[in-house]
Amino acid sequence: MSTQQVRRGRFITLEGIDGAGKSTHLSFIRDWLSGRDVGAAFTREPGGTPLSEKIRDLLLDPGTVASLDAEALLAFAARQQHIAEVIEPALAAGRWLVSDRFTDSTYAFQGGGRGVPFERIRALEDWVQRGLQPDLTLLFDLPTEVAAGRMAGTRVPDRFEQEAADFHRRVRAAYLRRAEEAPQRIVVLDAGRGIADIQADIAVHLQRLLERG
Ligand code: ADP
Numbered sequence: 001m002s003t004q005q006v007r008r009g010r011f012i013t014l015e016g017i018d019g020a021g022k023s024t025h026l027s028f029i030r031d032w033l034s035g036r037d038v039g040a041a042f043t044r045e046p047g048g049t050p051l052s053e054k055i056r057d058l059l060l061d062p063g064t065v066a067s068l069d070a071e072a073l074l075a076f077a078a079r080q081q082h083i084a085e086v087i088e089p090a091l092a093a094g095r096w097l098v099s100d101r102f103t104d105s106t107y108a109f110q111g112g113g114r115g116v117p118f119e120r121i122r123a124l125e126d127w128v129q130r131g132l133q134p135d136l137t138l139l140f141d142l143p144t145e146v147a148a149g150r151m152a153g154t155r156v157p158d159r160f161e162q163e164a165a166d167f168h169r170r171v172r173a174a175y176l177r178r179a180e181e182a183p184q185r186i187v188v189l190d191a192g193r194g195i196a197d198i199q200a201d202i203a204v205h206l207q208r209l210l211e212r213g
Helices: 022-034 050-060 068-092 103-114 118-129 144-151 165-181 195-211
Strands: 011-016 041-044 097-100 136-141 186-190
Touching (some): 011 022, 011 103, 022 136, 022 195, 050 068, 068 097, 103 118, 136 195, 165 186
Parallel strands (some): 041 097
16 A cells, blocks of 8 residues: 655744734735635644644733733643644645744743743743744834834724834744844744835745745
């Protein structure tokens, strides 16, 4: 009996402060990938499974009161279920999976924003991910004031979006620190530019990933 080896899919994550343009570029990525034979699927964090979406609701609800560690643990509980139920099966089946946020968000929001020590997040990451890392992370970066201006009046702020400007500055700084630590995985895109320029860059990085052996 012959078993056919399925080539593992690719895992792409989108990151950035709120209002950086992730949703805007997600639809471009969807269109770009739909023209390639990669069986692309799309998901998000926190969320992506019924349990994880319930945890998302708790995390984003402005009425939720959670300690720093409880927030980090909830994020990783949602992530563990997401990995087991969605991410690993998709990658094992050879599909490309694009996630709107992943673990860099926990470093940025719970670590940088809230002050949870990075070592504690790293311990949870090791436990929950067992070495799983994205193949490519697109980090949409822009000054927090520009992001706030773009978002103004367009949405009801969630529990994180309603945080003070300083919180968002710390989140951005933590993201940039992550990018310095993992330059081979994380691509920093200047999201202050026009949409067409940013998307031309995105296409270059997706094409590179497609061609990578
Ligand atoms: P996110 O999903 O990261 O929170 P969005 O994609 O919702 O961000 O973008 C926030 C707002 O900024 C939206 O109104 C969007 O149309 C606008 N926007 C996104 N990218 C750009 C850009 N490069 N230039 C100008 N406006 C943008």
